[in-house]
């Protein structure tokens with residue numbers, strides 16, 4: 001099977017390669033054509049997933065496809081954007097048709113869940129890696145950025161943290177997908193599109209947590225020129241995590257584990273109670289104050305010293 005047959009069989013003819021009101025031309029030409037709605041801005045984000053860095057190379061290709069798209073669409077959720085389409089740059093060591101079939105099925109399932117369409121890409125030979133670029137749209141001037149947090153805002157997260165990091169040892173042991181519900185958090189993160197959308201016009205800053213809570217909140221603090229305080233006693237431990245780990249390890253996974261793909265955001269105090277009524281998974285975990293940097297404090301307000309803040313490639 002050659003390059004173009006492969007593209008046709010597994011991607012161009014796939015159920016997720018459809019046109020929608022914002023895509024006037026999809027796979028097959030030199031470029032895809034996007035048609036933004038009036039009074040909107042296009043949100044764009046790219047993520048590369050490298051075998052044995054972001055996922056185990058020997059993992060199930062269906063799960064790899066599912067995870068690759070989820071972590072990329074998560075950036076659209078973090079901006080409050082509505083998904084439109086994505087491109088897929090795939091580098092493969094060889095043509096393995098069984099692998100490609102599983103991969104495209106997993107990709108397609110997640111694309112369906114996120115209402116996003118495959119509209120182009122690139123296929124090359126080399127060490128396994130997956131680069132996905134997502135395109136979404138957001139009402140003009142309303143995107144959730146990292147630079148608007150204000151002193152006295154609340155610091156919140158969209159749901160439980162630490163589960164995917166807690167699953168990593170099982171992932172590396174190649175445990176089957178249905179072995180533990182914890183594995184689902186790693187293999188099939190759910191981009192928080194609904195909460196991202198609900199935060200438009202409310203949150204003062206927002207991002208998705210990929211590297212770890214402390215490291216990523218550090219980006220909000222820096223961009224917004226404020227200090228963020230995380231109150232460890234307010235972090236709610238997921239029942240899935242506490243079933244496997246002692247409290248101390250749970251806290252470590254929550255604070256610096258990464259791979260969560262939940263949103264962290266800041267919001268004025270008076271807007272919180274209305275929001276949590278409609279989105280009960282949201283947790284308040286701290287607050288914004290004047291100053292710089294990020295601190296984690298225990299219930300007496302004493303700083304907890306961490307040996308690392310989150311994942312760094314270099």
Ligand SMILES: Nc1ncnc2c1ncn2[C@@H]1O[C@H](COP(=O)(O)OP(=O)(O)O)[C@@H](O)[C@H]1O
Nearest residue numbers: 044045046047074075078207208209210211216
């Ligand atoms: N090689 C690059 N060239 C240009 N911009 C980059 C490059 N790598 C990362 N960026 C930009 O730097 C910012 C931070 O990147 P990153 O930490 O990967 O974001 P995220 O965690 O949201 O994926 C983003 O705005 C991203 O677009």
Ligand SMILES: Cc1ncc(C[n+]2csc(CCOP(=O)(O)OP(=O)(O)O)c2C)c(N)n1
Nearest residue numbers: 047052053054055056210211257258259311
């Ligand atoms: C097999 C495997 N080992 C380790 C990890 C942990 N890990 C790898 S990269 C990463 C951080 C997120 O990746 P990055 O490329 O920084 O994503 P971005 O912040 O750009 O979205 C984490 C927690 C993993 N996901 N899979």
Ligand SMILES: [Mg+2]
Nearest residue numbers: 046047048210
């Ligand atoms: Mg990135």
